[in-house]
Amino acid sequence: MSSLSEYAALKAQVLSSLDRYESVLKEGKLSEPSLNGTQMHETDHPGYLASKDFWDARDVLVAALGALKNTVQSPANRLQELSVAHHISAALQVAVRANAADQLAAAGPQGLPATDLAKAVGLHPAKLTKVLRFLANMNIFNEVTEGVFANNRASSLLVTSNPVRDFVSWQTSFSLKAAPQVADNLFDPKKGLSLDPLDCAVGTTYQIRESGHTDMWGRMAELTDMSEFARAMSAFGDAGNPGWVADYPWDSLGDTTLVDVGGGHGALTLPLLQAFPHFKGVIQDRLEVEGAYKTHFEQKLPEALSSNRVKFEVYDFFNDVQPHKGDGFTYMMRWILHDWPDYKCEIILKLIAAAMSPKSKLIIVDTILQPASIVPKDANPADLIHASVWPLPRSQGAAGQFKMNIDFEMMQALNATERTPKDFDRILNAAGLKRTGMYKCRAQSDIVEAMLA
Numbered sequence: 001m002s003s004l005s006e007y008a009a010l011k012a013q014v015l016s017s018l019d020r021y022e023s024v025l026k027e028g029k030l031s032e033p034s035l036n037g038t039q040m041h042e043t044d045h046p047g048y049l050a051s052k053d054f055w056d057a058r059d060v061l062v063a064a065l066g067a068l069k070n071t072v073q074s075p076a077n078r079l080q081e082l083s084v085a086h087h088i089s090a091a092l093q094v095a096v097r098a099n100a101a102d103q104l105a106a107a108g109p110q111g112l113p114a115t116d117l118a119k120a121v122g123l124h125p126a127k128l129t130k131v132l133r134f135l136a137n138m139n140i141f142n143e144v145t146e147g148v149f150a151n152n153r154a155s156s157l158l159v160t161s162n163p164v165r166d167f168v169s170w171q172t173s174f175s176l177k178a179a180p181q182v183a184d185n186l187f188d189p190k191k192g193l194s195l196d197p198l199d200c201a202v203g204t205t206y207q208i209r210e211s212g213h214t215d216m217w218g219r220m221a222e223l224t225d226m227s228e229f230a231r232a233m234s235a236f237g238d239a240g241n242p243g244w245v246a247d248y249p250w251d252s253l254g255d256t257t258l259v260d261v262g263g264g265h266g267a268l269t270l271p272l273l274q275a276f277p278h279f280k281g282v283i284q285d286r287l288e289v290e291g292a293y294k295t296h297f298e299q300k301l302p303e304a305l306s307s308n309r310v311k312f313e314v315y316d317f318f319n320d321v322q323p324h325k326g327d328g329f330t331y332m333m334r335w336i337l338h339d340w341p342d343y344k345c346e347i348i349l350k351l352i353a354a355a356m357s358p359k360s361k362l363i364i365v366d367t368i369l370q371p372a373s374i375v376p377k378d379a380n381p382a383d384l385i386h387a388s389v390w391p392l393p394r395s396q397g398a399a400g401q402f403k404m405n406i407d408f409e410m411m412q413a414l415n416a417t418e419r420t421p422k423d424f425d426r427i428l429n430a431a432g433l434k435r436t437g438m439y440k441c442r443a444q445s446d447i448v449e450a451m452l453a
């Protein structure tokens with residue numbers, strides 16, 4: 001057991017994590033990542049499946065670096081900085097709307113004066129300079145010489161052809177507008193204590209109920225470009241698919257038909273049908289999604305359509321009896337339960353449980369949240385879901401921040417939540433199911449497996 005002080009342990013962790021990270025790079029014949037260059041790292045490419053060692057080494061390194069920074073920085077300065085974190089979202093929105101990354105991609109490493117960039121999009125040059133400098137200070141864009149900016153590895157992702165830009169654009173517009181409502185919403189004596197999906201900050205901001213809608217999706221379609229949202233989601237789907245396919249023992253399911261409940265256009269079913277030619281798929285979703293499903297499979301896996309290996313079914317997961325019953329089916333839900341509060345999840349889960357046989361499996365792809373409590377000094381790494389060590393939090397600090405952000409987002413936008421293993425047990429048990437496995441995946445979400453209790 002370590003007898004080091006917390007500070008000394010963090011310092012040692014940063015150094016040993018760096019060594020481990022570098023040796024994993026070497027073993028994988030991977031290059032050193034660049035900060036200011038524009039070249040993507042091999043592991044940045046969506047679809048690249050880095051080794052488990054790489055994921056763990058990078059996570060612990062990022063968490064340790066973040067914790068050491070939090071230790072040495074003045075706490076007052078840190079709180080001041082964090083309380084104006086909304087400036088980051090605002091600056092990113094300006095950069096995206098100004099198409100700065102596209103303009104700079106054409107200019108190459110010598111960059112362009114912000115005055116030229118500003119002129120092209122009708123902005124005040126000094127104001128755009130301020131925004132780009134603000135971001136360059138966080139290593140998003142380079143300020144090559146005073147007032148002249150170039151892309152770097154991070155800002156290169158903000159070009160219009162990259163779905164990461166769509167995520168940034170959607171978050172810094174639709175979602176950011178609801179953020180100031182969160183505190184008022186939580187303190188509202190009625191809405192704050194309600195778990196009705198419309199009583200959340202997004203519901204108030206966009207007057208979802210008042211405009212006659214019953215959920216966020218319909219109102220969003222009225223107010224925003226839903227194809228941007230779909231592209232934003234694909235930024236995660238495409239990057240995570242290799243991990244979800246590799247990190248669950250799909251082969252053990254034998255000849256099965258995957259029933260993808262709320263499957264959208266089949267973003268998870270498609271790579272699974274590609275990887276396991278003996279699988280069949282049924283994608284169940286709302287009628288509006290059928291067109292996107294057809295296009296998706298026509299473009300990427302037409303064979304599955306022509307051979308009837310996949311089909312789409314209009315299905316309401318709150319009201320319809322699950323038509324596919326018994327041993328031959330595996331039920332699957334990616335990013336469904338995290339969209340709903342417990343009482344709604346229980347309805348969805350009970351309808352699935354009623355169709356399951358004692359051998360059937362339900363595969364839930366969602367974030368497995370961990371508490372932010374500090375990992376004990378004598379923790380067994382095998383007992384931790386996500387790689388972490390003393391004195392870092394189980395939730396991985398800086399490395400787990402995005403999971404926390406999405407959890408917060410679920411509350412703000414849908415009165416919903418990501419879940420810890422205990423939370424999963426609560427909703428599964430209420431529906432007559434039990435958790436039979438947890439699989440940490442090389443993706444932004446993990447896999448929870450359940451069977452009949």
Ligand SMILES: C[S@@+](CC[C@H](N)C(=O)[O-])C[C@H]1O[C@@H](n2cnc3c(N)ncnc32)[C@H](O)[C@@H]1O
Binds near residue numbers: 266339
């Ligand atoms: C966050 S998306 C996830 C889509 C898909 N599972 C994936 O991983 O890409 C949520 C999906 O739930 C679907 N949905 C919402 N309410 C539904 C309902 N009552 N019945 C069936 N699907 C529904 C939406 O149309 C959408 O496709």
